[in-house]
Amino acid sequence: MASTATALSGPPYIFVSTPACVQRCLSSGVLQAKSVHDYLSIIILDKADLLFTYGYEKNLKDLKTHIPKRCQCLLMAATSSDDVESLKKLYLHNPYILTLAEVGDGKDEIVPKNVQQFWIQCSYRDKLLYILAILKLDLVQKKCGIKSAVLNAEFPVN
Secondary structure: OHHHHHHOOOOOOOOOOOHHHHHHHHHHOOOOHHHHHHHOOEEEEOOOOOOOOOOOHHHHHHHHOOOOOOOEEEEOOOOOOHHHHHHHHHHOOOOOOOOOOOOOOHHHOOOOOOOOOOOOOOOOOOHHHHHHHHHHOOOOOOEOOEOOOOOOOOOOOO
């Protein structure tokens, strides 16, 4: 817990943990509830279909009281189950469900054929030019109702 306290001396940008560890950190004062409420913007619950099975149901319900309403929550699950529905009701305000259908015999592929990701490696000097070109050429599109975006720390928030 001492090394965790040192790592969490200020609000973290990214915090990866099990629900039980978050609960322990909150109850011991290592993680301040006010910091969670003030700074948390995205929470990702991976393997949402298994979290209750792993014994985290009480932790997740207790943790929910610390999560601000403005926080975006992503549930990742390989299967749909009653546990996922319970988590969806507990954490999601206006859920959008994205279901990736398997294409052909894509079970052996790491990334299914219907999922695409592109990246460009370029110099610091050229990255704004690349981003401008991508945006002007409409290479970033809306798909499945989810807005795609090009993120760059140098752009203003608005």
